[in-house]
Amino acid sequence: MLLTDRHISISRRHFARQVSLVTAGSLIMPCVNAGTSHSVSDTVVPAMFQQETPRGVICLLCPNECVIKEGERGDCRSRIVKKSKLWSMSYGNPCAVNADPIEKKPLFHFLPGSRAFSIAAAGCNFSCLNCQNWTISQSSPDKTTNIDLPPESVVTESIKAGCSSIAYTYSEPVTFYEYVYDTAARARDNGIKNIMVSNGFINPEPLKKLCRYIDAANIDLKAFSDSTYIKLTGGRLQPVLDVLKIYRDEGVWLEITALIVPGWTDKPDELDAMFSWLSDNGFRDIPLHISRFYPQYKLLHLPPTPVSTLNMAAKKAKERGLNFVYVDNVPGNNTTDTICPVCNEKLVVRKGYSIEKNNIQDGRCRCGATIPGVWKQ
């Protein structure tokens, strides 16, 4: 018998089925090994800020304003529509919990030397190409392994850990708004401060409601052009600028972080425009953290930001009239000290995340100048 004989007939469908079975089996096997994530179905709570429409439920929490159909989720992956209602899947379900130095958030003018109880639930309304927390932010609460930690337990645990504040951080706290809101209210009752570390992409109404309980915020200003914002993060610039003003006007202590990404956000013109806007819109006394980029997530083919670029940006910011400019995460660069803008005295000397010296007395320099910030509990 010759194998190439034209009369030999194997059913193509039969053969395809055989191969499919082998392939499918191989694809399914790892899922069994990998285990399953914890169920979140018993901890979903009704989402705040939703509107039912014939097209679906509109989530009014952030400027994405997703129109979500039955069974679907919003862009943030943590809010789902069931029975024509929007639900938050991240309530009481943090997947990351740590006690961090507050300088790591970074907050330099807010209770220096204290520790912040930091929590995060999965999800984000951005999709930054350089996200350093992509394992949380680009996942969803039903895919992560979570800790059962209701708001009252967060407060208890933070007190136990000796923290002065609770930081809603790592991923995007806006996406677990209800959890933040309830936890912050309880923390306030127990004398614990609340900190938002956020991308600032939230609608004005929910933000104003939340600001009642928030004491401090560090907001990322990721770029200063809409096109860069869209390409780099998937978000937009103007809503973030509006949010900065709301935080300031609502009396929340605010600090801003600008991550300088080579080739993306280091154009001198764009940096100039950013610093000028901050200066012209009443943010001169708001600390600005200029942060170094390290290759992360999908941007692995870029070099870390040259220190000269960071120092150049800091110089520009000061020239534009910003009084408190820091260059973070560059050990040995000596650009993290707080200096009195009037007499140039070094008021807070920082080394890493430690405070070596703090000469601020009742929020003032020895020369009498007020140093804005929250310096005591």
Added chain:
Amino acid sequence: MRQLLFITGFLSSSVQFILLREISCISGNSEISTAIYLAMWLVISSAGAIPSITRRGLKTGPLMAMLVASPPLSVIIFILAGSFLINPGEVLPTPGLLILLFFTLAPVTLISVSAFVRLAMTLASDRSFQPGNSFGIETLGSILAGLAATFSALIFIPGFQYLFIITTISALWSAIIIFRPTMLKRLLLFYLPAALIILLVSLFPPDLFIRSIQLRDISVDKSFDTPYGNITTGTYNGDETVYYNFHPLFYSNDEISREEDIHYAMLQNKNVSDVLLISGGLHSHLEEIIKYKPVRIDYTEADPGLLRVEESMIMPDYEKSAVNIIKKDAFRYLLHSKKRYDVIIQLTDQPLTLSMNRFYSSEYFRAVKNNLSDGGVFACSPLNAYNYASENYLSLLSSIVKALEESFSNVLLIRGEKLYLIASDHRLTTEICRLANERGIDNLYVNCSYLNDYDISQRSREMMSVVNRDIRTNRLANPVASWYGNRLNEEKNGSRRSYAVILSLLILLPLFWIKRRAVLMFTSSASLAGLGMIVIFVFQAAYGNAHLLSALVLSVLFAGLATGASFRYPTRIRSSLYPVILALLMILTGVLSLLLMPSSGNTLLFLLLPLLVFSSGFITGSFFRSATRMKPPEETAIIYSADLSGSASGYLVTGTLLIPLTGILFTTLILSSLILISLSLVSVRSKL
């Protein structure tokens, strides 16, 4: 005509090797992207093989002109489409990879397969010339292409410069064969222009220009290829960075990484006399190591290109005789070395690929242990550190922790910017700040200002508590870490499902055009490709040196195929015997690999496995010849198409699924079963 066939094989394979390296660089060196590349190449070729039968009108001259024009065209498409699809600094995402691959590979694959079928059919019209011979000649071209590409990388010739030179030579050679010009015409029309092009490309390598487009705002100073990948040096805003396969490797102000790399391990041992640093760069880390004033510092690096870069850098001031550079693969060095080190720090790439997996296997850790002094400390960093560890991340970590625990009684996890694994038979501590203070080690980052012993200890305990003991241990023959590494990459790309769909499609797609009578050719070729992957993997595990050994194995496999396809038999052998022999050879390869692999560097292994590869290639080649003998020329294309599609499926399934999931022995058993099942199905059908 035979020479043209040889040129076709040589040129198309050369483009294949160069573009494979490029795709590997821009898509993050993942195995899946390599497998998708190979499969896409073969599937497009397979799809193009059958329609090319109908293009009888196309003459040899224009076809060869198109063939020699296709490599530059593919390069141009590759660069332009790459700039369009990839954001600055971004690793190519999966959908982009598919689009880029399709448009880049389509011209060169379709034209080369058309040229092959056309030339083979012309030759086949001569009754004395069998289709198997044409396959053999083309394959001979491929073998030479593999060897030449490897040699060019060994002497650091930039990839694109090499490609443009060989394309010019191929064009010249083809033109002389086709036009048969007089000596004067030959000189004026062909030799002079070709010499001019080669001179220009040699003086001004296109690689610098191409790299500057790929790296966007970076001003590229140098770029060359090594047997392990690409090294490019570029400047951005005055800062010089050395990129290894486009990843920044050496850059200024790298205090955080270099201090963490060294001190978490060095602080653990009070008596540091002999230190071994494995990869990661000597010049920057030396500054940290000499803070402990060791008597001897050995540094191993297998990539000669990286050593060349290191030589051009300024080393910190230290006793030169104390520093010793070992130009060897670390695994092989540790297996044969009799030296004892107080600290061994490994800074090799993460175990996200099969080739890197071996540096995190239990066999490797045993070799490390044998080279440590009493109380010696070993450190490696298999992963980045995140605030949340996903299932795949934990599984990968668990498989390595378990491998380490087989050799060391204490394993410690330190979560810095990367995740560090420290191992020793003596007590280990998380009191990094206290130790740095006590020993007076003056650091910018690894000190009490940035770190806190309580936090380090808490996080270490947390990470250790989630290590999954049910995950299999990472071993040479069972590279589970690379499997989870690939899945972690897919998770990062947000493309777990799309990868599964793409893989399934690439595997199943050829089934729609494979003719029934070519099914056994399909499975035989799939198994042969699988066998090639297994032997490449075994060789890499045993000897390292990925690209060189891959080229060697592929060359032996092609040589077997070519010999088998061209061999004239004295007697008529039953065709059904070929698949049976092939299946037996596969099982034998699996068993031998398992028996010989742990004793890495075994001469018997070196001799036996290539022999098995050659024999398997010979059997498949013979089967190809048997399947096309005494058949009309169209049959060649149909069988050739099945052969290509089968190879594609074999590479994909074996490289990405079977080896990482089931290990070597089971892979060979599955592949041999596949041949026997299809043989029995074919036999049953034919009897019905």
